[in-house]
Amino acid sequence: MLARVAENVYWMGRYLERMDDTARLINATTHMLIDSHEDTRMSWPVLIDVLGEEAGGFVQEGSSSELGVMHYLIVAEDSNASIRHSCAQVRTNARCVREVIPRDFWEEINSLNLFVQSECKLASSRAKRYNLMAQVIRRCQAVVGVMDGTMLRDETYQLFNIGRHLERADMTTRIMDVLILQQLAPTSSPQSRRHFQWSSLLSALGATESYRRYFAQEEGETDVIDFLLTYGPFPRSVIYCMEKIEWEVRDLPNKKDVLKTTAKIRKALDSDPLNTLSTLELHGLIDTVQAGLIDLHGALVQQALHAPAA
């Protein structure tokens, strides 16, 4: 596989996962809002902070309302965080690598993009938005399903999965951070609301039932944080993503730095009894993991995806 193509495939995986996770985040946040009492106010721009955008520029545009933020996360074509933008990126990347992906996979991505570009034009009522996001999530999963059922297990498949899992680990920690930041923010809900907020987090990651089973089986002190960061069998936990990346890079010629970075992230997650961390410490830990993921991305594009010198 060509080095140039490798990077495109990797990004295709990242953007597809980002769309999926953004849609999940939007629905979970909305869900939390529906459940909440009137005294709880969401600080909407936190969502934008969390998705790595410079909230500053956005806030200056004068919109921090729910509708404004949703527009930014779903509709805006010039926002790097929007679902429409991510989807267009998936399609562009796929177009550049169509020669290495199966026809069904390409067609599924095309349909996804046609759907998103025509349906995601308005961030309208919550009810409509819920259904729309649910459809985006399902259609993203359909793309992954078609890939999984048809694609040769070669470098293309491996790099697509590396992209997806790196993005997923990133988004899982970002989504966790939304709630943590909500608790740090002055408008935060009282501590007693902590429980239902964590359950929104689980629902954002499609993890509610998995978590219940984990909780019922595990002995000793366990909680949502342990589950999402370190529980290997759960496919959206950070540790699962690291294991998956380590597995998929096994055949790449320049994998040393990638493996060094995944090891660093594992170590950070291993070092403390997570359930005793304060909100502030937890925020710090997530920062550390995120810094690790940035290094991981760097190790990939600067080393692993580079053609060795002739």
Place this chain on the structure above:
Amino acid sequence: MSDVIALDPYRPYPDCYDELVDAHGNARPQALAITRFIMQNSADELAARQAELDRTISSMGVSFTVYSDSQNIDRAWPLDVVPRTIAASDWERTSDGLKQRLQALNLFIDDLYNEQKVLKDGIVPKELVLNSKNFLAPCQGFQPAYGVWANICGTDLVRDGEGRFLVLEDNLRVPSGVSYMLENRTVMKRVFPELFAETTIGPVDEYPVRLWDMLASLSPRDDVTPRIVVLTPGIYNSAYFEHSFLAQQMGCLLVENHDLYVEDDKVFVKTLRGPEQVDVIYRRIDDTFIDPKVFRKDSALGVPGLIGAWRAGNVAIANAPGSGVADDKVIYAFVPSIIRYYLKQDPLIENVPTFLCMDEKERDHVLANLDKLVVKPANESGGYGILIGPRATEEERARCAAAIRENPRNFIAQPTLNLSTAPTLCEEGVLEPRHLDLRPFILQGEKLYCTNGGLSRVALRRGSLVVNSSQGGGSKDTWIINHGS
């Protein structure tokens, strides 16, 4: 089954051959199934199938690029719901004629770059070839595998008023369109499954395999599975869709120039695992851009040293550099003589009658009849620079006459043809005749192969003869039908 079905109220043009019906509007034998379908189902049903077809094309991502349209790098490919049908018996002879033509053209090109017997024997005027900008001196004295230079040829055919196929032009450089032929078929199978069940329609989908086999037959290394790459100018090229489609369907790497390099007269591709030697390059870049060391120094698309590696016999290039010398509308006029000269056979398919402006008598005729003729520059492709006499203004004709006088060698003229038509779904669900042409694809490596039919292009505006998609043309799926005896 009843043999007479009239396609009411469709009426073909009086002077043109219609592909589906005869002069009375009765279905030709090869068009019975589709005609019956149209007559048994309402106009609404046909429109519904067209809508389904359009949706299928967008979800399949079948697109093409128009350079002038900077906002939108790909547009949905236009396909008409009514197929064009050709009888298998009619096709057989045509397909033989196309193979015959390519074989002769390849003998001709090989001769030009080597002994030049054809020039010495005065079959083709010497100055015509040696002064052509497509005659590439660095290719002289070389002989590619099997002596074949143009491995992939897209020949444009039209039918005259009597329904005879004639060759309009040969495309021997980087002919495109075959991916649309294949995608049209995939779409039609999804939209008209019942017609495919009840008719014997010649399949087209073996093309990528045939192409791979042909390319593999050119490999200089016979001890390993050849490493074949498709060389594209990149995603902004108008035929990028096709480049990536063919690479995908053949399972080959799609490369841009910077993915390749030459060392010790060998070509390597840069992969994640390090460099790998390339055996065959299916290049979709024009001749003079492929190696800045030999041809255009300003080429940003080429690979330095490629021609050296090719001449050293370490890599095959398809089509071979220099094959464009026979892709010239003046040389075209000599192809029937070229066939007789090399193969000692009569051409199975005739040319469209052609006047050469380099000949004084013919030039005078052309200049006196500009309002009746189509004038074409020798070396343009894609329909550029053509004068359609009867439709041109007095001023355009005067400008064309001046250009002919200044450089007569560069022009040919042909009578305006009554191109054949086929029923085409137009506004408000009405079927009207629209003119069309046909581009089959012929491969020559170790073996000769011709596609089952080809890409039919349709002029979508009433009366128009312009079929190029970049100028608003559409397409039709082409069915070679074996309707039995």
